[in-house]
Amino acid sequence: MHTIFETIEKVALKIDHAIKTEDLGYCDSENSSGEDQLKLDVKSDYIIEEAFKSVSLVKDLISEEKEGVLHLHDEGKYTICYDPLDGSSLADVNLSVGSIFGIYEGEPKGENLVASAYVVYGPRIEIMRAVKGEKPMHYRAQDGFFNLVCKEVNLNEKGKLNAPGGTQQNWCDYHKSFVDDLFAEGYRLRYSGGMVPDLHQILLKGGGIFSYPGTSDKPHGKLRQLFEVIPFAFIYEQAGGQAIDAKGRRLMELVPAHPHDTSPCFFGSNYEIEALKKAYGVKA
Numbered sequence: 001m002h003t004i005f006e007t008i009e010k011v012a013l014k015i016d017h018a019i020k021t022e023d024l025g026y027c028d029s030e031n032s033s034g035e036d037q038l039k040l041d042v043k044s045d046y047i048i049e050e051a052f053k054s055v056s057l058v059k060d061l062i063s064e065e066k067e068g069v070l071h072l073h074d075e076g077k078y079t080i081c082y083d084p085l086d087g088s089s090l091a092d093v094n095l096s097v098g099s100i101f102g103i104y105e106g107e108p109k110g111e112n113l114v115a116s117a118y119v120v121y122g123p124r125i126e127i128m129r130a131v132k133g134e135k136p137m138h139y140r141a142q143d144g145f146f147n148l149v150c151k152e153v154n155l156n157e158k159g160k161l162n163a164p165g166g167t168q169q170n171w172c173d174y175h176k177s178f179v180d181d182l183f184a185e186g187y188r189l190r191y192s193g194g195m196v197p198d199l200h201q202i203l204l205k206g207g208g209i210f211s212y213p214g215t216s217d218k219p220h221g222k223l224r225q226l227f228e229v230i231p232f233a234f235i236y237e238q239a240g241g242q243a244i245d246a247k248g249r250r251l252m253e254l255v256p257a258h259p260h261d262t263s264p265c266f267f268g269s270n271y272e273i274e275a276l277k278k279a280y281g282v283k284a
């Protein structure tokens with residue numbers, strides 16, 4: 001696992017350099033979710049693929065920017081599912097973006113995730129990583145090296161931040177009431193449109209909730225299970241929070257039928273997730 005995390009550090013520095021120096025425009029292609037690909041999406045994907053080609057522990061790669069599975073090493077043990085550049089459409093307005101990695105042993109599904117990591121490309125480059133049974137660890141780059149900032153990241157029982165995703169026009173009534181009730185309780189809006197910086201902020205500022213529900217136009221939500229939802233669910237649970245779907249099931253139990261399947265998702269500290277369960281009528 002050490003080699004995999006080391007490789008993630010190396011690609012993080014290269015992707016950061018690409019973000020800072022390369023063309024921010026679109027290609028003529030779409031990814032498997034039907035989204036226009038930016039040149040930076042494709043470049044970040046290439047950087048990650050090239051880096052893991054020499055890591056024999058990695059059996060397969062599954063990328064948000066590729067249709068199928070890329071087989072690397074017969075003797076490999078892990079499948080890495082990754083979103084090379086999350087929130088990439090924010091790069092041209094100079095907001096923070098990220099990369100997300102889920103490391104699965106065996107068939108890629110929630111219960112087989114053994115480690116996950118994400119990178120935030122903001123004013124500084126930061127990495128959050130977690131392995132099974134341990135608290136997430138937070139690193140920050142300085143002069144090309146990642147230094148440990150906190151070795152046990154913990155969410156508080158209750159936070160103050162509310163990051164409500166999805167188009168409000170298409171929310172159902174009980175979701176709208178839930179979000180309104182949090183604001184009426186004093187929660188502050190924090191939503192940049194990049195799940196990496198949005199979830200990172202909630203994690204490091206003690207707590208709150210990030211939601212991306214099923215909506216009338218997207219009943220299964222927008223965020224992809226293998227490379228967005230499950231890796232973050234793992235980190236939130238390891239930090240002492242919860243990560244559930246609209247029926248109150250743990251996102252760590254998701255079994256995608258297809259690599260690009262999505263799921264409604266809710267990540268937060270315990271107080272907010274319990275409030276969500278009540279609002280959604282989930283039985284205790």
Ligand SMILES: O=P(O)(O)OC[C@H]1O[C@](O)(COP(=O)(O)O)[C@@H](O)[C@@H]1O
Binds near residue numbers: 086166193
């Ligand atoms: O624009 P919306 O509907 O709020 O969606 C925002 C969400 O979409 C994403 O940008 C999807 O990721 P990609 O940029 O990798 O496609 C998330 O980072 C973010 O939380």
Ligand SMILES: [Mg+2]
Binds near residue numbers: 085
């Ligand atoms: Mg993404």
Ligand SMILES: [Mg+2]
Binds near residue numbers: 041064083085086
């Ligand atoms: Mg992406």
